[in-house]
Amino acid sequence: MTHSTHPFDDALALAPGAPDHFKGRTTPGYWNMVGPYGGITAATLLQAVLRHPLLLGEPLSLTVNYAAAVEEGPFTVQATPVRTNRSTQHWMVTAEQVNAAGDPAVTTTATVITAARRETWGVSDIPMPAVPGPAECQQTSPMFPSEWFNRYEMRAISGEIPAQWDDSGHSSLTQLWLRDAPARALDFPALAAMCDVFYPRVWLRRARRVPAGTVSITSYFHAGSALLAQTGSGYLLAQARAQEFRNGFFDQSAQLWNEAGKLLATSHQIVYYKE
Amino acid sequence: MTHSTHPFDDALALAPGAPDHFKGRTTPGYWNMVGPYGGITAATLLQAVLRHPLLLGEPLSLTVNYAAAVEEGPFTVQATPVRTNRSTQHWMVTAEQVNAAGDPAVTTTATVITAARRETWGVSDIPMPAVPGPAECQQTSPMFPSEWFNRYEMRAISGEIPAQWDDSGHSSLTQLWLRDAPARALDFPALAAMCDVFYPRVWLRRARRVPAGTVSITSYFHAGSALLAQTGSGYLLAQARAQEFRNGFFDQSAQLWNEAGKLLATSHQIVYYKE
Numbered sequence: 001m002t003h004s005t006h007p008f009d010d011a012l013a014l015a016p017g018a019p020d021h022f023k024g025r026t027t028p029g030y031w032n033m034v035g036p037y038g039g040i041t042a043a044t045l046l047q048a049v050l051r052h053p054l055l056l057g058e059p060l061s062l063t064v065n066y067a068a069a070v071e072e073g074p075f076t077v078q079a080t081p082v083r084t085n086r087s088t089q090h091w092m093v094t095a096e097q098v099n100a101a102g103d104p105a106v107t108t109t110a111t112v113i114t115a116a117r118r119e120t121w122g123v124s125d126i127p128m129p130a131v132p133g134p135a136e137c138q139q140t141s142p143m144f145p146s147e148w149f150n151r152y153e154m155r156a157i158s159g160e161i162p163a164q165w166d167d168s169g170h171s172s173l174t175q176l177w178l179r180d181a182p183a184r185a186l187d188f189p190a191l192a193a194m195c196d197v198f199y200p201r202v203w204l205r206r207a208r209r210v211p212a213g214t215v216s217i218t219s220y221f222h223a224g225s226a227l228l229a230q231t232g233s234g235y236l237l238a239q240a241r242a243q244e245f246r247n248g249f250f251d252q253s254a255q256l257w258n259e260a261g262k263l264l265a266t267s268h269q270i271v272y273y274k275e
Numbered sequence: 276m277t278h279s280t281h282p283f284d285d286a287l288a289l290a291p292g293a294p295d296h297f298k299g300r301t302t303p304g305y306w307n308m309v310g311p312y313g314g315i316t317a318a319t320l321l322q323a324v325l326r327h328p329l330l331l332g333e334p335l336s337l338t339v340n341y342a343a344a345v346e347e348g349p350f351t352v353q354a355t356p357v358r359t360n361r362s363t364q365h366w367m368v369t370a371e372q373v374n375a376a377g378d379p380a381v382t383t384t385a386t387v388i389t390a391a392r393r394e395t396w397g398v399s400d401i402p403m404p405a406v407p408g409p410a411e412c413q414q415t416s417p418m419f420p421s422e423w424f425n426r427y428e429m430r431a432i433s434g435e436i437p438a439q440w441d442d443s444g445h446s447s448l449t450q451l452w453l454r455d456a457p458a459r460a461l462d463f464p465a466l467a468a469m470c471d472v473f474y475p476r477v478w479l480r481r482a483r484r485v486p487a488g489t490v491s492i493t494s495y496f497h498a499g500s501a502l503l504a505q506t507g508s509g510y511l512l513a514q515a516r517a518q519e520f521r522n523g524f525f526d527q528s529a530q531l532w533n534e535a536g537k538l539l540a541t542s543h544q545i546v547y548y549k550e
Binding site: 060061063065067068082083085087088090092094105106107109110111113115117118119120121122123124125126171172205206215216218220222224241242243244245246247248249251253255263266268270272273274275 | 335336338340342343357358360362363365367369380381382384385386388390392393394395396397398399400401446447480481490491493495497499516517518519520521522523524526528530538541543545547548549550
């Protein structure tokens with residue numbers, strides 16, 4: 001990494017190998033507690049599709065399944081276009097690492113759909129909530145000592161991480177302003193990563209910190225590259241809430257708007273929790 | 276199909292073949308306009324996982340990507356467990372049909388996560404809406420002549436298919452009571468199929484009928500088999516609304532509760548539309 005390379009681009013560096021194969025490695029810049037930040041893994045798998053010579057269209061849908069913790073070190077991403085239609089292309093993606101026994105083992109799976117966007121009728125059925133602007137919201141100090149938190153500038157609106165773990169929680173809603181730190185022009189991998197930026201809803205809903213981790217995330221991109229370019233390095237309004245907590249798993253719905261009020265992505269995930 | 280076989284079970288009949296492979300065929304009972312109902316395809320891919328000898332746990336998450344229309348006739352489902360952990364198992368699934376050139380071609384891809392559910396703290400953050408009971412709601416007559424509509428008893432609460440295509444739409448919310456017709460005890464494949472039961476939101480939001488079709492659906496199962504057994508052949512309250520319509524695609528969020536008010540599944544999809 002040179003001084004001119006953004007940590008995000010450093011993390012997403014992939015070297016083409018055999019057909020459909022790309023070699024990458026974890027970087028310290030997005031390290032979480034026991035592996036890379038899930039958002040950077042999602043972004044990396046999407047990046048393999050975007051780097052593929054047969055790519056048509058732009059990302060529409062991304063599902064990432066976290067099958068195992070990614071260990072520090074190298075990994076291989078395989079991205080295969082399994083079906084190409086006139087306006088959509090379907091991809092299957094896996095990431096593998098060599099395990100302690102010396103065998104390749106799947107750590108992550110994904111499916112991606114890329115598509116051609118067309119001018120059509122359109123409307124938003126979920127307008128951006130009325131909230132104070134980023135300048136009026138205080139910057140959040142890192143919530144816990146995971147390096148990836150330093151890669152985002154977060155300005156809290158509501159639903160900050162509880163100051164006390166006293167079982168007093170009553171809502172699962174978090175709203176914040178968000179951008180890369182240092183600032184970076186928004187692209188699809190960055191947006192994919194940001195969809196996973198929320199700390200576990202179960203911590204907020206219970207005001208209790210329990211082990212939790214994303215099992216699967218699906219993000220739908222409503223923005224095309226022109227809208228991403230318009231958004232540039234501006235703030236996004238990011239909102240997440242849970243729907244159901246039961247038997248060790250909860251789901252989360254999230255929306256991300258740009259500051260001009262355009263909905264860029266909607267995202268959902270299912271999360272493991274303990275106790 | 277004998278007189279004692281439910282059309283749903285007939286549609287889901289799979290014959291094991293080579294390891295990880297199952298042979299099925301489309302059935303007239305769930306035919307849509309140009310292929311099988313998307314929900315029956317989702318259920319069939321899930322069924323391959325449930326029939327697999329290496330299965331551990333119960334369905335937690337299901338993503339199905341509709342890569343191409345499924346043609347009338349036979350298909351092969353390949354379901355592969357790519358990673359098995361202590362409490363989760365990750366599956367990659369594809370369906371193929373032989374195309375006009377005599378080559379196998381992918382029609383559908385999926386990822387499935389099965390998991391062990393545990394007793395934990397839990398809460399619902401999206402309580403069932405207060406609506407009239409099924410007996411107070413009138414049964415919907417089939418909306419258009421697709422055979423699969425006859426496989427569901429639907430009782431409209433709100434957001435019925437517009438009676439007139441006059442561009443007068445203003446909401447994308449539909450609520451209905453739902454069960455299999457003929458009645459059938461709920462299981463995971465049936466619940467997966469029901470997650471796709473809503474007619475395209477763009478028709479309702481615009482009061483205009485335009486070409487539309489699901490591109491990808493992700494469903495999270497909050498119910499375990501015990502809760503499904505409690506639900507039996509009772510009605511489910513099914514609710515769906517869109518978030519964003521733009522550039523030829525819209526997304527939809529859905530929730531399905533049983534009549535006792537337990538949230539059984541949440542689901543999201545991204546849908547193609549024209550004009």
